[in-house]
Amino acid sequence: MKKLLVALCLALPAGCNSTAAGNPPPHPQASSSHRVTQAVQTPPPTGWQFPYKPNPFVVPICSSDPCSPQLDPNSAAEVSQMMNGSFSMGEIQEAEPGTNGQGQDDTDPLYYATQSDPTYAVTCSQFGGCSFFSGVSVHIPNGAYASIDSDHHATVVERWAGREYDFWEFNDYGTGKGTTNPVSGGGALSVGFGELCTTTSLQNYGRCLGSANEAALPMQPGMLDPREIVAGKIKHTFYAGVYCPSPLYVWPAAQSGGRCATGPAEGERIWLDLTDAAIDALPDNAWAKTLLHQMHDYGFTIDDSAGSRPWVPEGVDNATFTIVGQQPGWDTFFTEVENEGDGDELNWGDNASHLPIPTTGITQSNIHIVE
Secondary structure (H helix, E strand, O other): OOOOOOOOOOOOOOOOOOOOOOOOOOOOOOOOOOOOOOOOOOOOOOOOOOOOOOOOOOOOOOOOOOOOOOOOOOHHHHHHHHHHHOOOEEEEEOOOOOOOOOOOOOEEEEEEOOOOOOOOEEEEEEOOOOOHHHOOEEEOOOOOOOOOOOOOOEEEEEOOOOEEEEEOOOOOOOOOOOOOOOEEEOEEEEEEEEEEEEOOOOOHHHOOOOOOOOOOOOHHHHOOOOOHHHHHOOOEEEEEEEOOOOOOOOOOOEEEEEOOOOOEEEEEEEEEOOHHHHHOOOOOOOHHHHHHHHHHHEEEEEEEEEEOOEEEEEOOOOOHHHHHOOOOOOHHHHHHHHHHOHHHHHHEEEOEEEEEEOOOOOHHHHHHEOO
């Protein structure tokens, strides 16, 4: 997925009012391995959410059936725009086993820091800099590195401080082009751009400072965790890049990089109208039904543009688990898919899976855009 960061500064509360440094910061020291287990906090239990107050990402579309959510008036046309002439339920494009947990398209590392981790002074090389990071010391685990895709995302959560940091073009050495070089030891760190969120950022229809995706949404709440699929329950919305979103946006999104006037707004949700009972009656295996139930109960939130139609869910990178010595989460999920009998549907390419979400019993008329 090629995520287009367009007009990032327009929606910032104070604008992008700092200037990029004249000289790039010193390079963070590289560690010898992507797997570092000391002084790194293990991921929270499956389903944990950063405690935003309020947290719109855990608000269901349907808490029970039947339900009739408020649809976008142009829902049918917007769904048609995303489908681009051929009905599909999208596919899971996540990290391929044996590639250091780096998914080519749609996995982003999510690191949970500790107070003993090294600290970094973060600067941004693009969009006029990021004054909101001035004076902020960001704890980042040794060995942390970015996604392998062209946007080189990474997210760091300081649970004790109630802060989430999202980065675009992580560890770019002042060039605007991120790398997958791991960081270690603390000091100065350059990124293309970034985002600083606190537990109260979304109060009164507010937003985080800065941005790391088109919609300026905080990353942690909307990432698909493979452990949730294996457990059989996803109790939150998760993000999806969609084919050809519009330049419009709705809260909790704070901006949009979409370019198609007839597409859905970023921040809206994609909803499946099949009841939970109807989904249970489908012939699909458990992993697929878990995703379909999530799409009915919570929906996918549009956060970005995708080259693939109609949408691609965004997931947690395996690095989230391997940095603390845990089994790669997506490897466990793919093993489950094969054990359930869908291994022949699973294909690989560009360091990522290509696993279609089944369409049996579903038509395009069952898909809607919820305001």
